[in-house]
Amino acid sequence: MRWSQTHIPTLRETPTEAEVVSHRLMLRAGLIRKLSSGTYSYLPLGMRSLLKVIGIIREEMNRAGGLEVLLPALQPAEIWKRSGRYALMGPEMIRFKDRHGKEMVLGPTHEEVITLLVSGEVRSYRDLPKNLYQIQVKFRDEPRPRFGVIRSSEFLMKDAYSFDRDEAGLAVSYQKMYGVYGRIFARCGLSAIPVEAETGVMGGKDSHEYMVPAATGEDVVIRCSGCGYAASKDKFLSNSTQTTGQSPSPEPKSSDPCPKCGKPIEVLSAIEVGHIFKLGTKYSSILEATFLDEGGKQKPFIMGCYGIGVTRILAAVVETHSDDSGIRWPVSIAPYPVVIVPINLAEPSTREAVESLYRELTQAGLEVLLDDREVSGGVKLKDADLIGFPIRILISEKTLQKSSIELKLRSETEPTLIERAQALPAVKKLLDKESLLVG
């Protein structure tokens, strides 16, 4: 792709409304733009990264036997009343009446819909287990949207739902998703820690949250280096109460004891990117969703549910992969893994060399952005760093005099001069190496 033919409105100035690094950089690098409080448009570069995140999630979910579906966002309030959650959900759930006066909601999650969908159509224990998932836009009337797409009123979520015949089956389904989540986050370049969590309004028993440590994270994570214990704040507080028989201080400190081994805990801020739950029969019992077991008896499905904040992954990656100059994308979800920066494209021999390299790399199947703008080399280099392409190729009269190009990794400070003829194999080798870094 040529820069002039896409739309990348980078910003010199730091937007004042942005409080955290990821929000600032996503605006400055031309990935997103704000429409109104809590709503954002994804521009072409942001969309490319988003599609890569979606591709990784889809691949890993399918590989684990997940079946992709698409469920309505528009849901009758009636099914939420049947499950008892209509009253439990706060003002975050958007509610309105349709033109016939029927109460509707924009579903913040889909336990009710999926349970009713599977009910009566998955009939026998022989049809189990099943894991159905979707990648869908969700709406949440946030009291105070902030941090760009980290806490926005509209966001993409991957939600999956497993159906099993018994607790042992659920344990297997849950463990499988536990593994899948680890791979998804690792492939996106995130170090996400699974921590024990409370189940809250979702109900059910076991639950893990996937937390990306970040100074600006809004969630608090407790870790113990002694026994490996890791929990959300709420879970830590309830664990501590159970262990000591006393309510601990509501704000954990690093000197507090681990509820498992008593050693001092570590308190981290983090961004939540995923959450998995063992629901058990909470929804299948109340919605009467049953299957026939081996003995011919009707039994409620044993369910699990598994969420990932798809758009939030982008923000979490930017939040944890940047330096003073800009973003440092992992290869796997970079909008383009390679940028070509020509210095003085007006010079005919430079133009010729640039076009020939661009042709060679794109024909080899690489996704390359060619910065063909009529701006100074300095501006191009600044923008390349700001957007954070993993590999930068610089071509100038100077490099061409040596029949060379200059190759630089965003993650390193020094460029390397490479013979022009070696450009493609060198870039491929670097891409492989960088890809390995994120698993």
Next chain:
Amino acid sequence: MRWSQTHIPTLRETPTEAEVVSHRLMLRAGLIRKLSSGTYSYLPLGMRSLLKVIGIIREEMNRAGGLEVLLPALQPAEIWKRSGRYALMGPEMIRFKDRHGKEMVLGPTHEEVITLLVSGEVRSYRDLPKNLYQIQVKFRDEPRPRFGVIRSSEFLMKDAYSFDRDEAGLAVSYQKMYGVYGRIFARCGLSAIPVEAETGVMGGKDSHEYMVPAATGEDVVIRCSGCGYAASKDKFLSNSTQTTGQSPSPEPKSSDPCPKCGKPIEVLSAIEVGHIFKLGTKYSSILEATFLDEGGKQKPFIMGCYGIGVTRILAAVVETHSDDSGIRWPVSIAPYPVVIVPINLAEPSTREAVESLYRELTQAGLEVLLDDREVSGGVKLKDADLIGFPIRILISEKTLQKSSIELKLRSETEPTLIERAQALPAVKKLLDKESLLVG
């Protein structure tokens, strides 16, 4: 994929609520399920076909230089008031107040958002033309949802917006999309006729609708075989009024004269699957979205907009590709192009032969569904016809005695016996041949 590991709840009975073929077959083949009036879930097979339609649209839009973005569905009412459309849009547009009392809408279309997004960021004539598109869920409070996903309250749409410096540029952008739309529908197996159309609430000048002739279509199309004139009913009525100076009968009949050449017209029912508009400066003027022209003057963008009903494509394909036994998918968007139907899988030599063929075809990169259910051969064959896989491979003791498999196209009545060793090349050849049929 093995049938037992996905979720394909086919129905023997014809659902009584379904009035048209596509709705009936999409329910019976296990592609969709109704949640409530006008809202549908896409099950795994429906989702696979939907993802293929999306893939075709994305490929053709990108090839034509379209830039994919994602715009908020949640929009402040204020921008609709600024464009003057807040009052014009009927009760189809879903409106509500957020928790702070701010008026919000679920955007049925995105001219306001995209115009404001481009305004101030695409600054110069040198940055033009641009074509930004998205594939996004839309909400419409239908007075009477019907025909399954043909007229539903929630649906996927591809909407694109072009920005040009002058009318000549718009003409080029419009013509490009005209070509792209032809290719998209042809690749999906649809014979969509572009007809002249009125612009309605979108405003602007020229407009074409893409119409798929179908007995159950809700739109009326006028065609003249004499001069090639093709128009929507409204456009025909206004053309006729212009030509004759008199208002014609509001319900055109096949004996009415063509407004261009006077020969008798043909009146068809059709399903609208796309709509393209030359908007001109309607939105850019009122929202003050301008660029600097060559002479250094601020000028409003010359815009076009281009919509496709993504989910409706699926229904239109099923509506026009079926027989008494079920759907007849084009290869391009079939959930699986190939199904393997084993007769008596309990027989060890049959199972062995089936597994070896399944392995061979999937390893060759083909998408194959293996019907491994413990049901009769008759049930499997009926379901294969109902779902409408383009190629059916039958394996039984009888075919294996001849070291053969039975190959049958869904579009033909007679199967062919093929030597087992020739199975893969024969299937590949058929897939190529069938793919060619839809361009």
